[in-house]
Amino acid sequence: LKISNPIQKISFIGSGNVSTHLAVAFKMKGFNIAEVYSPNLMHAEQFCVLTGGQAVENLSDIDTDTDLILIAVPDDKIEEVFHKLPVKKGIIAHTSGFTSIKVFSGSENYGVFYPLQTFTKGKTLDFSDVPFCIEANNPTTENRLQALAGTVSDHVLLINSEDRKYLHLAAVMVNNFANHIYSIADDILQTKHIDFKLLLPLIRETANKMYYLKPGNSQTGPAHRNDISTLEDHEKMLNNWPEYKKLYHLITTQIIKKYNG
C-alpha cells in the first residue's frame, strides 16, 4: 500500500511485550521511535535502549506532535491512559483485540492496531505472518495504519470492533486455554518424574496439522472413538487431581457428543 503521508514517527504508551516487540520491529524497518511512557520510568528507559527515543515519566508530558501514539496497555487501562494524554495531533490507536474503537470517540484520528499473536519476553518474533487487524475512524487513518502494518507483515486485514471481539475470544481459547492444558499435562508428568519436553514434538505437530486439516476433521483419541474403557481408566488416574478430572470429563464428554452424536 503506497500512500502519500506514511507514518514515520511513533510513540508508545506501555512497555510490555506487545509494545516492545512492535517497537523493535518498527525500529528495524527504519521508523523513528519518538517517546515511550511506562508507569515505571526504568522500564521505559530500558525500552529506549533497544529502540532509541525518549523515556517519559508523565503521560501529560507526551509530545503529541507525532504521527502515531500506540497504546499497548491492559484493556482496563486504555481509557484512563487515553484521557490523561494531552490534545492529540497525530493518530491514536490501541493494540487490543477486545477493546472497541469507540474508546477514542471524540478524538480526531484514531484506530485499532491489533497484532494477533502472543509475545514472549526475550523471544524474537518474525512478524511477517502475523495478522494485523486494523480499524480506523476515517479512510486516511485506515490507510496509514494499514501501510504501517504492511511494513512488517504480509497479513493486514480490516476488521470491525464487533468481529474483532470474537477473533480475540477465539485467540484466548487457542492460546491461553491450550497453554493451561499444557500446564496440566506438565503437573501430571512432574509427579511421575517424566520430562514434559517429551511432549514437545507432539504439541508442535498438533499445531502444525492445522495448516493441512480443519480441527473438526483432525480430532483423534479415545473420546473421539468413544473408547469408554480408556476414558474411565484415565479418570481414575486423575483421582488425585479433582479439578483436572473435572476438566477431563467435561472435554471428553463434549468430544464424544460432537463426533458420536
Add this chain to the structure above:
Amino acid sequence: LKISNPIQKISFIGSGNVSTHLAVAFKMKGFNIAEVYSPNLMHAEQFCVLTGGQAVENLSDIDTDTDLILIAVPDDKIEEVFHKLPVKKGIIAHTSGFTSIKVFSGSENYGVFYPLQTFTKGKTLDFSDVPFCIEANNPTTENRLQALAGTVSDHVLLINSEDRKYLHLAAVMVNNFANHIYSIADDILQTKHIDFKLLLPLIRETANKMYYLKPGNSQTGPAHRNDISTLEDHEKMLNNWPEYKKLYHLITTQIIKKYNG
C-alpha cells in the same frame, strides 16, 4: 546402539496412520516389510504398494518367522489380535501408549514400541525428534527394539507400562484436548464468517513457546490477570453456545485459581 542381531524383517498388524507412517519410515531405512494384515484386505494391499511386502487376509496366516510383528490397532483390539496370531517366533510388540506390556504375557519375546506423536494421513512426518517409548520382557528384546527405534529417531527412551500410561494421558490432553479447543474456536469464527486460518500463527507460536518456557511460566490472558470484566463479556458472547460457555467458565476459573491464589 550396535547389536549383534538387529531386527531386519518386520510385519505389521493394522493399516492405520501409525502403522503406515512407521512402515514407510522403516522401508526408507532399508528394512524389509514382510507382511501386512488389515481386517480390510484392500487397505493392506494399498499399504503394500508403499512399503512392499505381502497383504494377508487372515491373522492365522501371518508368517511368524519374522524378526518383529508390530501390532498397531485400537487398544481394545490388541489382546484379541494377539490371541489370533499363530505361535510367535520373533518379537511381538504393540505401539500403544495406554495398553500394558502384560497383554502379551506367556509369549517368549515381547515389548512395547510407542511413538509419542500424532500421525495424519497424507502428511509426511520427520521421525527424528519423535520420542520412542520402549519396554520389553527381557534385555535382548529391549536392545533390539531400542536399536530399531534408533534408526529413525534420536529420542529413544525406556519407560515402563505404568509411567507410559501417564505419558499417554498427558499426550491425550495436549493433542486431543487442544484440538477440541481449536475446533471450538473454529465453530465460533465460522458463525462470524471469520477465517480460522487467521489463528494459525498464534496456534503455532503458542506451541513453539514451550521450547523456551514451561507452560506454568508462560500463562497469559484475561483469566491469568484476573480481568473479570473481559471474562464476563466473553461469557456473554458465548450465550449461544452453552457447552462452550461451560468449558470457558471451567478453564478460566482454574486459571484464576492457579495463578491468583
